[in-house]
Amino acid sequence: MATNNTVKREPAETVNVRGLFDDRTSTEMIDETHTDELVIALCGPIGSPLHDVANALRETLTESFAYEQCNVIRLSEFIMEHAPAVGVKISEADGFQRIMDQIDAGNKLRTEHGARVLAELAINEIRLDRERYKTEQNHSRYESRRVCHIIDSIKNKEELALLRLVYRDMLYVVGVFAPLDRREADLKSSKELTAAEVFRLIDRDSGEESDDGQTVRETFPNADFFLRIESGTDANLYRRVERFLNLILGTKVITPTAQESAMYAAAMASSNSACLSRQVGAALTDADGALLCVGWNDVPRFGGGLYTVDPAGDPVGDRDQRCFNLSGGKCFNDEEKDRLAEEIVKALGGLVPPANVRAAKEKIKGSSKLRGLIEFSRAIHAEMHAIINAGQAAGPRMIGGKLFVTTYPCHSCARHIVAAGIKEVYYIEPYRKSLATKLHGDAISEKESDVEKVRVLAYDGVAPARYLSLFKVPPNSRKKDGKLIRIGLRDGSPRVEKSMEAFPVLESLVVKSLLSKKLLPQTEKRDDERTPPSAA
Numbered sequence: 001m002a003t004n005n006t007v008k009r010e011p012a013e014t015v016n017v018r019g020l021f022d023d024r025t026s027t028e029m030i031d032e033t034h035t036d037e038l039v040i041a042l043c044g045p046i047g048s049p050l051h052d053v054a055n056a057l058r059e060t061l062t063e064s065f066a067y068e069q070c071n072v073i074r075l076s077e078f079i080m081e082h083a084p085a086v087g088v089k090i091s092e093a094d095g096f097q098r099i100m101d102q103i104d105a106g107n108k109l110r111t112e113h114g115a116r117v118l119a120e121l122a123i124n125e126i127r128l129d130r131e132r133y134k135t136e137q138n139h140s141r142y143e144s145r146r147v148c149h150i151i152d153s154i155k156n157k158e159e160l161a162l163l164r165l166v167y168r169d170m171l172y173v174v175g176v177f178a179p180l181d182r183r184e185a186d187l188k189s190s191k192e193l194t195a196a197e198v199f200r201l202i203d204r205d206s207g208e209e210s211d212d213g214q215t216v217r218e219t220f221p222n223a224d225f226f227l228r229i230e231s232g233t234d235a236n237l238y239r240r241v242e243r244f245l246n247l248i249l250g251t252k253v254i255t256p257t258a259q260e261s262a263m264y265a266a267a268m269a270s271s272n273s274a275c276l277s278r279q280v281g282a283a284l285t286d287a288d289g290a291l292l293c294v295g296w297n298d299v300p301r302f303g304g305g306l307y308t309v310d311p312a313g314d315p316v317g318d319r320d321q322r323c324f325n326l327s328g329g330k331c332f333n334d335e336e337k338d339r340l341a342e343e344i345v346k347a348l349g350g351l352v353p354p355a356n357v358r359a360a361k362e363k364i365k366g367s368s369k370l371r372g373l374i375e376f377s378r379a380i381h382a383e384m385h386a387i388i389n390a391g392q393a394a395g396p397r398m399i400g401g402k403l404f405v406t407t408y409p410c411h412s413c414a415r416h417i418v419a420a421g422i423k424e425v426y427y428i429e430p431y432r433k434s435l436a437t438k439l440h441g442d443a444i445s446e447k448e449s450d451v452e453k454v455r456v457l458a459y460d461g462v463a464p465a466r467y468l469s470l471f472k473v474p475p476n477s478r479k480k481d482g483k484l485i486r487i488g489l490r491d492g493s494p495r496v497e498k499s500m501e502a503f504p505v506l507e508s509l510v511v512k513s514l515l516s517k518k519l520l521p522q523t524e525k526r527d528d529e530r531t532p533p534s535a536a
Helices: 027-031 050-063 074-084 096-113 117-131 156-172 180-191 197-208 216-222 234-251 258-268 332-347 354-366 381-396 411-422 463-470 500-518
Strands: 039-042 069-074 147-152 173-175 225-228 280-283 289-297 402-407 424-429 454-458
Touching: 027 216, 027 234, 039 050, 039 216, 050 069, 050 147, 050 173, 069 074, 069 117, 074 096, 096 117, 096 197, 117 147, 117 156, 147 424, 156 173, 156 216, 156 500, 173 216, 180 197, 197 216, 216 225, 225 234, 234 289, 234 463, 258 280, 258 289, 258 402, 258 424, 258 463, 280 381, 289 381, 354 411, 381 402, 381 411
Parallel strands: 039 147, 039 173, 069 147, 173 225, 402 424, 424 454
Antiparallel strands: 280 289, 280 402
């Protein structure tokens, strides 16, 4: 006999679940979970003033923006703490050996426990801080606080990936860069290092062969905001830090600099590229910063210009002769490098035993010099494309102009940049294989003070990926009754609203990972057993 299991339900508007669904709308309840909490991660090559930037952020947030707490989390302290467990004894004397030992310990930690382990430990610190401030009335709810966690500093792309995965829009990454000569001088004076020791440290820090090592050159370009520290006073640093904080907290009307708009244009241009290796974009301005044209890397076509999608003139793409449409989609540059490796092995004749021929070819192809070759590519480079476009549209205005490019120019493009009369080049992503300054040292310099040469400088400002989220605002959000809405520094909130309800769940997954690696005490109290300081 069938049983009627239907349950009579009250009308939706009268339902009350655990006292949460009262007279408030769902929007109001979600709004109550929003937090002013921030996570700011620093990234920069060794010798850059990362600690100075961390201090400037902490002081400005607490003194000007009324943040009640700023915690500086130094990943190097985790390395020191766990170094004995991975068999590394760190030198007690401050100097070259101590730094090398710390890098060794960090690498071993990543090798044994995963490339993200230092970020996991930082996330646990942030979680523990939040657990101490659950509301007194309900220890399952979290108190919204004006608190910032500053992570000093990330060195690996996997660390950055995990932090973004957990904190999403709460996270801002600041890339801190100082020119090579300043970093060399600071390391020599502060650590009493020799020139050879400084060179070894800088080379190792920038990007080791192991994915578990320090890969700053791959991590740094993914920052949200770039600070180039060439020279100047502390006051200049603090002004730039305050501009960044005003942007993310929405406390002042701030518009993009000419450099920020130009680099954004370069980044947008790069999306046109169908190159199988990497997408590069360039934007060329005149001496005053007015945009002249953009360019990107792709295959040139007969009659001028590059191949592009052309639904009207080429609806099925038969005329598109870019690499991905030819030869099974294989990169021509890689194909030629394979042939070159084979020819080198053949030229060695009997010096390579038959059994080792295959291994020799792979070894040759894996060498850093051969991997960096670009001479066999069919694509014109973004810088060349922009220069050609400018020559056609506004040739004279290019003289003394500025070039913004997403990747450091190769030595092939460098000679065209010099010949075109361009005076300044700004880049985001470094390119270690470029011989631009080596081959053209008479005409190109990476020193900001070297005004008699083409200056190739690291980009400074908002990253293109954050351009719209930081500069674009909703209509009429800046005024009320025809007047500017003024927001005091101490009343500013992060422009991207974030609910703190999701973070403890994601952080708990990280904690489980750390517990499984035995990097945390197994006897830690459960989250719901912790007592907030205010209730102690």
